[in-house]
Each structure stands twice: as structure tokens, then as C-alpha cells.
Amino acid sequence: MNFLGMLGKKTIEDAAVKAIKKYGVGSCGPRGFYGTVDIHLELEDRLAKYMKTEEAILYAYGFSTIASAIPAYSKRGDVIFCDAGVCFSIQMGVLASRSNVKFFKHNDMEDLERLLMEQAEEDKRNPKKAKVTRRFLVIEGLYINYGDIAPLKKMIELKYKYKVRIFLDETISFGVLGAHGKGITEYFDIPIEEVDMISSSMENSLASIGGFCCGTTFVIDHQRLAGLGYCFSASLPPLLASAAIESLNLMEANPEMFAELIRKCHIVHDLLLSLPHLQVVGVPESPVKHIRLIESKSTKEDQIALESIVSQALDKNVAITCARYLPEEKFCPPPSIRITVSTEISDEDYKVAIDVIKEAANTVLTEVS
Known part of the structure; x- marks a missing residue:
């Protein structure tokens, strides 16, 4: 899915070759041990600034990004409201969370609100349990299985009405939607702070491998201790981080x-x-x-x-x-x-x-x- 034609760009290949000469092929360890090199920190900083969020975190594999991020926050006893049209990586993430997962019909806001109302009634009946139950809404920005866009404005209304946190996967919409390719928040002109966490693969628009999550420091820092794909996987090879940085350079220079x-x-x-x-x-x-x-x-x-x-x-x-x-x-x-x-x-x-x-x-x- 080479949307922006980044694959095979000479400048990207040159950046990757230069990184191999400086860092070698791989980092040989997880980020929290001895797998972090300065190029990782530079890419995280660039992604956070590009998306206009406080912080970003890198994963070495696109699939594991959202699949690790969801169970880092949502645990047994929590509730996840998930679109029935989400991709397999999100499905694996909600499964790994062991939370109470409630699927609503694809892009059907009436069905979503019905489930939210049912949960609100249940919370009223058991306020003690409701006090310790976290609620998450998990969606894709642009659905890979359907080619349609999530109605984010309506979802943000429901977020505040029913007190849920929104996790948004922009794997297909990052580098596609919006005047600068920042995804559906830019496409709908919605402040990015309205979404609690955004994730994306770098394997479609950035001609690299891996993925990232971005949001507030308070949210993203938690993954450095609880994101399984971050804590226990070898970090992204520096050559691929360099390739992603050069892709970002091209995106910024040629909007x-x-x-x-x-x-x-x-x-x-x-x-x-x-x-x-x-x-x-x-x-x-x-x-x-x-x-x-x-x-x-x-x-x-x-x-x-x-x-x-x-x-x-x-x-x-x-x-x-x-x-x-x-x-x-x-x-x-x-x-x-x-x-x-x-x-x-x-x-x-x-x-x-x-x-x-x-x-x-x-x-x-x-x-x-």
C-alpha cells in the first residue's frame, strides 16, 4: 500500500544506507534495555511534532502497535465499545485485553449509543463497580475492510456524554487524509487533543516498518512499561527509523x-x-x-x-x-x-x-x- 510513492525513493534509500554504516543493521534488544539509540528518540520527537501531540512512542512492528496499546490500558473488568468493522490487529488487541467487549454495527452511531445507554443503566444499578470500570471506544480512522471514514465528530459528542476514552487507529488514514496527511482529526478539523490516543502503522505511507502511538505524555508514557510489543520486542532497526524520518521530511516539504x-x-x-x-x-x-x-x-x-x-x-x-x-x-x-x-x-x-x-x-x- 504505497499510497505516497515513497518506496524506492533515492533519498530514503540513501538515508537507510547511511544509518547502516553508522548503527549497523539492528539494535539487538528491546527499547527499555539496550535497544534505544538516538535515531529512535529523534523519530519519536519528529512524529509528536508532526501530529502536534506531546509525545509519541515507536513500535518495531505495525501489527503489534495497536494490538499492544489496547491491552496496555484496558484490563479485565473494563468495557470496550468496538466497531464491528475493525481490522484484525485491533481485534487481537481487544481480545488480549480480556475486557468486556461490546461490538456495535459498523459506523452505526445509533447502535453505538444504544450500547452506551445500556452500559450507563448498568452503571446506575452498580455504582460501586462503575467507579472502577474504565470505558474505551476503539475505532479506525479509515477502515481498511470497508474504505469508509469513521464519523469522528459524533463519536466525540458521545465520548463526553457517556464518559468514554477514544482510541483511534490511523493506519490507513495517516499520510492520506487532511491537508498535511495527519489523518481524520485534520480532515474533520477537530483538535487532536479530543482523541485520547492515536496509533498508526508506518508501513503504508512512510515506506518503512513499525508503527507509533501519539497523545499526551501522561497517556503515552504508560506504554513504556505496559505495551508488550514495546517492552519485549527488539526495537526498530535504526535504518528503518532513518527511512521513516526521511519520509516525514518529504511529506513536510511537499504537502x-x-x-x-x-x-x-x-x-x-x-x-x-x-x-x-x-x-x-x-x-x-x-x-x-x-x-x-x-x-x-x-x-x-x-x-x-x-x-x-x-x-x-x-x-x-x-x-x-x-x-x-x-x-x-x-x-x-x-x-x-x-x-x-x-x-x-x-x-x-x-x-x-x-x-x-x-x-x-x-x-x-x-x-x-
Whole structure:
């Protein structure tokens, strides 16, 4: 998911090579022991300043970032309200917390408020327990499985009304939404302080590995002692921290890249709307597009039909893929072909590719019907 085309940039590669010569390949230990080097502290400082938060914390693996952050705060006896459309890493995080998890329908604010009201009634019946119960709302900024955006303004209203803390994962929206790619807080023009903790992978927009969380010092410092992926994993190799810093440099120097990405997202979205027998799911601004069958039959039949489209497109030199989910995942969305947008691909190439997909869909789905 090379949204901003950072992969293969000469300046990023040069920064990584320079870091290898200075620091070696890896740090060989967790951050709290002997794995911290100055480049880690520099990247954390840069990320905090970029996001305009007090502090940031680095993780060596994108998946483990939110999966470690959630159980660092939410424990047995606490309550998590979680969108049913979240990705697998968030699902693993809420599972590891051993908290009482209540899933609400994807992006359905009425269903969320229903659960919050039920919890409020339960708290009234048992005020002693309510006093020691923490409540968390866990969401994605831009959902990778659906390509749509969380209604953050409404969620912040509910946050104050029902006294919950918001954990927001910006893995897909960081480097995408907002005038400077800072995610949905910038996109909706909401002060970032309104969100209790923000997490993101660096593996999509920053051409690196790992992830980060940012927020107030009071919140982030706790992870240095309680975030399992931070405490017990070898720290991020310095060469990858250097690559992320150089990516941030490019993002700050060229903010027009975000407008260019959104422009391409709209173009691809409009082109996908013309596909026969298929519908594109998500908002035009999303760089992750899901194409599903308009007339769904069964999960198995839909998957076979979509795989046939993928195969025929590949015969015409257009490589696309069906979205994949693990058997352990909850609430798997319907089968789909997933397409991601990158600033590195030209408008003309997108038109050619989607014409090929259109031809393949026409052939396969006409035969099926």
C-alpha cells in the first residue's frame, strides 16, 4: 500500500544506507534495555511534532502497535465499545485485553449509543463497580475492510456524554487524509487533543516498518512499561527509523502530495463506478477500494466469481487481488476485490487497468448469470 510513492525513493534509500554504516543493521534488544539509540528518540520527537501531540512512542512492528496499546490500558473488568468493522490487529488487541467487549454495527452511531445507554443503566444499578470500570471506544480512522471514514465528530459528542476514552487507529488514514496527511482529526478539523490516543502503522505511507502511538505524555508514557510489543520486542532497526524520518521530511516539504493522492482516489473511484455487475464500496477519498458483486449469491460463489475476474485481468497484465481474511477474524466483510491507489501510477494506467477489469467482469459475470 504505497499510497505516497515513497518506496524506492533515492533519498530514503540513501538515508537507510547511511544509518547502516553508522548503527549497523539492528539494535539487538528491546527499547527499555539496550535497544534505544538516538535515531529512535529523534523519530519519536519528529512524529509528536508532526501530529502536534506531546509525545509519541515507536513500535518495531505495525501489527503489534495497536494490538499492544489496547491491552496496555484496558484490563479485565473494563468495557470496550468496538466497531464491528475493525481490522484484525485491533481485534487481537481487544481480545488480549480480556475486557468486556461490546461490538456495535459498523459506523452505526445509533447502535453505538444504544450500547452506551445500556452500559450507563448498568452503571446506575452498580455504582460501586462503575467507579472502577474504565470505558474505551476503539475505532479506525479509515477502515481498511470497508474504505469508509469513521464519523469522528459524533463519536466525540458521545465520548463526553457517556464518559468514554477514544482510541483511534490511523493506519490507513495517516499520510492520506487532511491537508498535511495527519489523518481524520485534520480532515474533520477537530483538535487532536479530543482523541485520547492515536496509533498508526508506518508501513503504508512512510515506506518503512513499525508503527507509533501519539497523545499526551501522561497517556503515552504508560506504554513504556505496559505495551508488550514495546517492552519485549527488539526495537526498530535504526535504518528503518532513518527511512521513516526521511519520509516525514518529504511529506513536510511537499504537502501537495496529499491533494494529488486524493485527486487520484476520486479518479479511480469514478472509473470503478462504471464496472458492470459490480459496486465500489467506500468513500471517494479512500485509497483502499473494495469492489463487490451487486447481486450477491453466496460467499463461496461470490469468491469464485471474483477470483475468476482477478485471473482474467492477470492474463491481460493487470495484477489485482481479492481481499483475504483469516478464519479467526470476526465479522468478515463480504468477498471483494481490493484495489489500492498510489500517486506513482498515472491516470492513464489506471484507465487502462480498469478497462481490463471491466472486460473481465463482463465476461465472467455474464457467463455466471
